[in-house]
Amino acid sequence: AQSVTQPDIHITVSEGASLELRCNYSYGATPYLFWYVQSPGQGLQLLLKYFSGDTLVQGIKGFEAEFKRSQSSFNLRKPSVHWSDAAEYFCAVGATGYKLSFGAGTTVTVRA
Amino acid sequence: GAVVSQHPSRVICKSGTSVKIECRSLDFQATTMFWYRQFPKQSLMLMATSNEGSKATYEQGVEKDKFLINHASLTLSTLTVTSAHPEDSSFYICSARMASGGSQETQYFGPGTRLLVL
Numbered sequence: 162a163q164s165v166t167q168p169d170i171h172i173t174v175s176e177g178a179s180l181e182l183r184c185n186y187s188y189g190a191t192p193y194l195f196w197y198v199q200s201p202g203q204g205l206q207l208l209l210k211y212f213s214g215d216t217l218v219q220g221i222k223g224f225e226a227e228f229k230r231s232q233s234s235f236n237l238r239k240p241s242v243h244w245s246d247a248a249e250y251f252c253a254v255g256a257t258g259y260k261l262s263f264g265a266g267t268t269v270t271v272r273a
Numbered sequence: 274g275a276v277v278s279q280h281p282s283r284v285i286c287k288s289g290t291s292v293k294i295e296c297r298s299l300d301f302q303a304t305t306m307f308w309y310r311q312f313p314k315q316s317l318m319l320m321a322t323s324n325e326g327s328k329a330t331y332e333q334g335v336e337k338d339k340f341l342i343n344h345a346s347l348t349l350s351t352l353t354v355t356s357a358h359p360e361d362s363s364f365y366i367c368s369a370r371m372a373s374g375g376s377q378e379t380q381y382f383g384p385g386t387r388l389l390v391l
Contacts, residue, residue: 193378204279204366205317205382212378251316255378258330259305259370263316 184252193255296367
């Protein structure tokens, strides 16, 4: 069965600093991978996705993620964090029947 | 593009009553819609998969008689929480997958509905 692990429950980063959120997945075939962001009390917004091709994926809001098959990872990065990036971030892997299997999420706090 | 709405955004009801939540894809047709439940500070838990014109498929442990799902058209799915109890209080989120074109593997999420049962 598919599964996603986000090792970091909470990350605090200074505004302007770089951010990296870790995601490891377990899936038998080539995975469909997603990163979503959720602001408090809101739904999920798609940041980026990987299906195939270039392993470095660019997304919205200046985010990028790199797929590394050898490490079963799909880490999310942003070079310079803005206060508005404070949110909950979810990594997900596509499963059978177009379902998504989500990680537990990482809370990002941005300090001034 | 790929906008999904939910109504209501927030609802408070008395124990024993039923509550209906609507999920609409505004600018695309959705073959499949998904219903999730999210507890505070936790991830999303898939409740059921809703396909237009057919019965919903429920995840293990989800009571289908309590959480009635109807997917009457390619743009609308409804979740009815029947005889709601305080333990049903939660944040309910729907998502939709495009029927054609675009990226059919991608789910687009609604803004969620906060349900509070007194």
